[in-house]
Amino acid sequence: MTRLFALILGLICLALPAIAQQGPLRIEITEGVIEPMPFAAPSFVASNAEAVALGEDIASVVAADLESTGLFRQIQTASFISGITSFTSPVEFADWKAINAQALITGQISTNGTQLVLQFRVYDVFAGQELGNGLQFVGTTEGWRRMGHKVADAVYSRITGESGYFDSRIVFVSERGNKGDRKKSLAIMDYDGANVQMLTDDSNLVLAPRFSPTGDRVLYTSYETGFPRIYLLDVGSAARRVLEAQPGSISFAPRFGPDGNTVVYSLATNGNTDLFRMDTTGTGRVRLTSSPGIDTAPSFSPDGTQIVFESDRSGSQQLYIMPATGGQAKRISFGAGRYGTPVWSPRGDLIAFTKQHKGRFHIGVMRTDGSEERLLTASFLDEGPTWSPNGRVIMFTRETQGAAGQAALYSVDITGRNLRRIRTPYGASDPAWSPLQ
């Protein structure tokens, strides 16, 4: 019932702030969310002296996660009337109402050596009650940021009714050096840019890494042999092996199927680029297309039955969908301009893509039948969208113009709002978002 009520409210209030104080604490993620929901996340109460600093840091991660969605707004500590000094004492709702905190997140942590125990609760301040039940996480102090992301995922999920995306990672290409001789290495980091680690050195050009459905392996393209070939890398050990090494051909644009054992990719032979699939063992290669045009950038539907890809078989780059076993492809993009790099959303409902039109590059989304195209961004060069695990946010590469041009990672909501740059130590391109961990 409350869900239905909130939905109706969301529809009625499209032009109004979507947070209604008289209703249940709820954000419907629609075009109507304009006014972020104010929340308070005071430092988590430390049960032992060693945990004090972590209590502050974890609450900051939770707050930063929520605020980064554009759906929430953190109320600064300086405005607090009362703090939270005890996790178990009753909450003074009046003090939080007075500063218009609609949601309140309280937590308690304790450490014992490297062990970290965290408990938290979420309150609907104006209803004067807890939202869902308190939860406890047990982990290591080293993984404190992850624990913060898990809390934020739970809060996001309770308030929006959708799964979160904060406890996730990004594999990407870290870039250094001059545009004409860019040094590239594979790197991995938390979704918010923390904990960057290099997975390869920069002695060989590497391109476009893609996560496996479980996030433990990565497919990518490397020039290790002097020729572009697709590789499979184990994230834990950084061990890698070549998957496709057919002499006289180059392979690129690999992506996992939802079963984690299938790879779809492009193989170029004698100037013609077609799509193939194989097993992650490197065997069982099957040709999927045989058009004289360029067929590339394949991406599976989440149920594994279909593949969306780009082809210039009609004369210009356009998007097509075909059965995952190959066969008749149906064109889905018909707007003006060129369409490339399609990626099926994890919910299955949308295709994200790069569009080139009138000298500008855009990230956009359309339904799987090509209808309801929406462009989310515009710049000199935006490309290569990747979906957040819940299908609500898209990350992509933006490169600036000119001889000193640099690539960086950005994210944007599928509503086109909340464009943000993800801070990375060097230039960065080709992001791929992991599943929720």
Add this chain to the structure above:
Amino acid sequence: MKYFTKTALIAGAFFLAACDPNSRFDNPNGTAGTGAGTGEFETGGLGSASDPASPEYFSQFVGDSVVFLVNEYTLTSAARAVLAQQAEWLIDNASYNAIVQGHADERGTREYNLALGDRRANSARDYLLSLGVDAGRVKTVSYGKERPAQLCSDESCYSQNRRAVSVLVVGQ
């Protein structure tokens, strides 16, 4: 394998500039050395440009690079003329093989440009083979938009970046 382009390209560029400072931009099908030439200098084993059997001569006088129109991979008549000279040189100098590198300008998506670079490299290779160069002596590779020769973001650079560059390697 030994790569010779770097020094040859830079030397070629100086040579051309000395001859005619405008030639690189005035000639869209240019024979100028516009390969992926950045990085360290190599100094050994090039021979003199006055030696017709030297890689330096290949780069400077034969022309190691041909350029393409936007999104195109068909060879212009100027490109065919350069490739004809390359074919002749390769036939005369059997101790060298070639890797044709295909490139694209930055106005495209990464994967598409890799495929486009592959098309361009193969167009050049096919033409070399049609003129009698042994198929086993010419390989192709695509760099897509990863290795622009010119760094600016306008057509004066893009027209130089849409290219196929024949890189000599010592034959085996």
